[in-house]
Amino acid sequence: MPLRKKADVAATPQSLGRPATINDIARLSGVSKKTVSRIINNSPLVRKDTRDKVEALMREVGYTPDPLARGLAFRRSFLIGMVYDNPTAQYVVDMQNGALDALRGSTFELVVHPCDTRSPGYIEGVKRFVQQQKLHGVILVPRASEDQALADMLDEIGCRFTRIAALPLDETSQMVITHDRDGAAEAADYLLSLGHRDIALITGPTAYRSAHERTAGFIEALERRGIELPPARIIEAGYTFESGVAAAEKLLLGKQRPTAIFTGNDEMAAGVYKVAMRAGISIPRELSVVGYDDSPLASRLWPSLTSVRRNTRDTGRTAAAMLIQPEGKNAMPMASVRPHLIVRDSCQPPQD
16 A cells, blocks of 8 residues: 555645544545554554554654643653652752653653652552643652562552662562662772771761661671771761761761771761861871762862762663663663772872
């Protein structure tokens, strides 16, 4: 069958002075509207020659599928949601940029929903967000991803989701594992290799599983080398610059200060830098500092900060790619994004 009938050529959308519609594509290509819809949605139920012809026609007439119209037809939108509760702005931005990388060139768009997981009604808020937007799927970012009740709710309403977490949380959900324990262990091994023995740890908040994993990984690595971290050398903070300042004041303004500090993220490491500068403590000559995240801040501090890179953008990209896989084709069931240490100028062996 020819791609278009001669009688139809004169009645192209361009000649009518309007954008092409799915009905125009079906009429001009001589196939059904349902077939065109299947081609738009990458259905495997269409023969390759038919798909090639229809896609060529769509390019020729400049046809672009309307995501809203597609959503109405399929009773869901072509939107991917991102739900997060995280105090670090750069982390959220990097995660969003990664998701956008994966969605670029597809027909999906990203919408975001910040929430407070400490609020008693936040799960209902996420539910309204998903249902009102008719989301195709949701990326759950820590700490929201760590809440099993939230995952159960999404299961109940039939919404696909990907959980990003420091370790596997269940066997059924699609997950991206960030292996935070391993990253913190690498930081500990590095400080030990430089000869540090009096080491302090500024952790993230206990409500975050990532904080538990990084703390455990760091302490276990020290213990494997016979180093026990005293309770006074472990300070809980809030993953923010201000909390890093408060924690560093406890560690650095006393008579006996550590020779090295590992912080649960780069924001808190920047707080350590501020306190050290005010106290006249030279980094790295008198104090070595290691952060976590390897955010842009790490290379902007002076001296530049040694930090554990966790590839946040890659994590967001992987999570979004998993969601836009065709249902029933779990080509990416569970993924890992491995952290690794980026050595810069903030550490050196301790002074004698």
